[in-house]
Amino acid sequence: xxxxxxxxxxxxxxxxxxxxxxxxxxxxxxxxxxxxxxxxxxxxxxxxxxxxxxxxxxxxxxxxxxxxxxxxxxxxxxxxxxxxxxxxxxxxxxxxxxxxxxxxxxxxxxxxxxxxxxxx
Numbered sequence: 226x227x228x229x230x231x232x233x234x235x236x237x238x239x240x241x242x243x244x245x246x247x248x249x250x251x252x253x254x255x256x257x258x259x260x261x262x263x264x265x266x267x268x269x270x271x272x273x274x275x276x277x278x279x280x281x282x283x284x285x286x287x288x289x290x291x292x293x294x295x296x297x298x299x300x301x302x303x304x305x306x307x308x309x310x311x312x313x314x315x316x317x318x319x320x321x322x323x324x325x326x327x328x329x330x331x332x333x334x335x336x337x338x339x340x341x342x343x344x345x
Contacts, residue, residue: 228253231320239319241333249340262313274327279305284317
């Protein structure tokens with residue numbers, strides 16, 4: 226099964242999730258999303274697999290979220306995606322994709338549910 230983690234090595238939660246995947250016997254493809262951000266189509270597919278909307282994965286702390294007024298409900302999804310393309314740090318992390326499922330693994334323990342789902 227293909228396993229990917231959209232990872233930030235500077236993030237403790239992301240490091241913990243990567244360690245949990247490895248402890249469970251997976252060697253995921255590690256994608257440092259700040260260096261190699263997912264394109265819009267990939268992000269849309271991850272969101273579909275998570276059952277989430279683009280606003281659900283927006284990171285607020287330590288990002289230009291406030292400066293860009295991304296909390297404005299009048300902004301369209303296209304405008305949110307455009308902001309993410311310009312500033313990948315707006316993607317909350319880590320996101321893990323396993324088979325046909327994906328999850329925003331924050332808190333880190335969320336990865337355990339994803340691992341359990343992938344085994345069924």
